[in-house]
Amino acid sequence: MDPHAIRILGLDPGLRRTGWGVIDAVGSRLTYVACGTILPPETAPMGARLAALHAGLMDVLTRYTPHEAAVEETFVNMNPASTLKLGQARGVVMLAPALMGLDVAEYAALLVKKSVVGAGRAEKSQVRMMIGILLPKSAPQTDDAADALAIAVTHAHHRGAAARARAAL
Numbered sequence: 001m002d003p004h005a006i007r008i009l010g011l012d013p014g015l016r017r018t019g020w021g022v023i024d025a026v027g028s029r030l031t032y033v034a035c036g037t038i039l040p041p042e043t044a045p046m047g048a049r050l051a052a053l054h055a056g057l058m059d060v061l062t063r064y065t066p067h068e069a070a071v072e073e074t075f076v077n078m079n080p081a082s083t084l085k086l087g088q089a090r091g092v093v094m095l096a097p098a099l100m101g102l103d104v105a106e107y108a109a110l111l112v113k114k115s116v117v118g119a120g121r122a123e124k125s126q127v128r129m130m131i132g133i134l135l136p137k138s139a140p141q142t143d144d145a146a147d148a149l150a151i152a153v154t155h156a157h158h159r160g161a162a163a164r165a166r167a168a169l
Contacts, residue, residue: 012072023135107158
């Protein structure tokens with residue numbers, strides 16, 4: 001790892017699948033490090049699923065030691081129960097890096113798509129294709145991992161503004 005690099009962990013939260021992606025940023029140069037998907041057991045009780053998600057995240061954080069983390073903001077869907085469950089998973093996803101002392105930035109899905117593809121209403125296939133162009137050594141196996149890399153790329157592009165916004169609070 002370049003000693004001047006900022007290692008960024010992007011996280012796409014979900015209770016069934018949480019994508020994660022790690023990149024290094026030196027100025028505007030981005031380098032792929034790793035990505036994957038955490039799959040909590042779908043048939044386990046909620047507490048066990050959240051614990052499995054936390055354990056998977058802590059493994060990623062320990063293995064790749066990022067300096068910063070970024071998470072996609074939750075959108076409210078038509079099913080309130082699904083939104084609440086996603087909120088629980090998102091809480092774990094935000095908590096894990098915070099417990100490691102990292103600042104956790106948040107980005108709207110529209111901004112992530114616009115930052116990576118150039119259009120806020122881009123399809124998942126377009127995001128995945130652009131991740132392949134921006135991070136040519138990456139080969140995400142799932143859309144969730146590709147989305148997590150897109151969140152990390154977005155943070156790399158907007159991290160100065162995000163830091164100023166947090167400092168203003």
